[in-house]
Amino acid sequence: MSLLLRQLTAHRSLHTSACSCITNRYPVKTPSMKETAIKLGFDKVKDMYPEYPLDEPPKFWFIKQLHTLKYRPYWEKEAMKELGLHRRHDTCVHINSPQMNEVLWTVKHLIKIQPIRFPQGMPEKSDVGYTQLKDNGELVIYKKIESKEASDEDVVPVAPEEDWKVVSGYRMCNGCTNRRCLKYGMCQKLWRQRGMNYLEFIGPRLFNYVDNPEKNSKKIETLEEKENTN
Numbered sequence: 001m002s003l004l005l006r007q008l009t010a011h012r013s014l015h016t017s018a019c020s021c022i023t024n025r026y027p028v029k030t031p032s033m034k035e036t037a038i039k040l041g042f043d044k045v046k047d048m049y050p051e052y053p054l055d056e057p058p059k060f061w062f063i064k065q066l067h068t069l070k071y072r073p074y075w076e077k078e079a080m081k082e083l084g085l086h087r088r089h090d091t092c093v094h095i096n097s098p099q100m101n102e103v104l105w106t107v108k109h110l111i112k113i114q115p116i117r118f119p120q121g122m123p124e125k126s127d128v129g130y131t132q133l134k135d136n137g138e139l140v141i142y143k144k145i146e147s148k149e150a151s152d153e154d155v156v157p158v159a160p161e162e163d164w165k166v167v168s169g170y171r172m173c174n175g176c177t178n179r180r181c182l183k184y185g186m187c188q189k190l191w192r193q194r195g196m197n198y199l200e201f202i203g204p205r206l207f208n209y210v211d212n213p214e215k216n217s218k219k220i221e222t223l224e225e226k227e228n229t230n
Contacts, residue, residue: 072110170184
């Protein structure tokens with residue numbers, strides 16, 4: 001009987017210790033920046049960072065979510081929802097303000113914060129649509145290429161229509177006597193590829209091109225005129 005009582009008491013003690021560990025593992029709400037500074041022994045928040053890494057404080061923050069929100073407490077999910085971040089690798093841009101920095105402080109372990117830099121200066125109204133925000137926080141402006149008036153030197157020479165080649169039926173192998181090729185009126189290999197590829201790719205191989213007959217007729221006319229003149 002005494003052995004049974006000992007086993008029951010030991011089981012109860014293990015159960016209570018496990019429950020206490022579970023309750024202690026529940027996440028605690030992150031204190032504010034001011035409360036953290038006071039706990040660390042500083043009078044102000046700025047005293048925690050005596051050496052500022054940048055020359056001037058940035059105007060905007062580039063924020064990227066690094067960790068998932070699964071099993072996170074509700075206050076962190078609400079803060080991430082306020083930032084506009086819902087899943088990993090989501091990005092957003094926010095103004096550098098005390099209220100926004102307080103929200104970022106509560107979820108700093110879930111995100112990556114970078115200052116947005118403008119190496120080419122602040123964008124203007126005419127630059128809308130020609131900017132790109134890189135992963136390192138740089139905002140690059142790609143200027144629009146202005147078209148110039150084409151001169152005679154820039155004009156591409158085009159051959160006259162007489163020199164253009166004309167389509168003369170489908171392409172077939174020389175001396176081909178295959179029944180399928182004769183039935184289709186073209187090479188059976190090209191027949192199978194005609195619906196699998198784009199016309200720009202299969203077109204030069206699909207058709208049989210010959211010289212323009214008008215070109216030969218004009219050549220004959222010019223030769224006859226020369227003979228008559230002589």
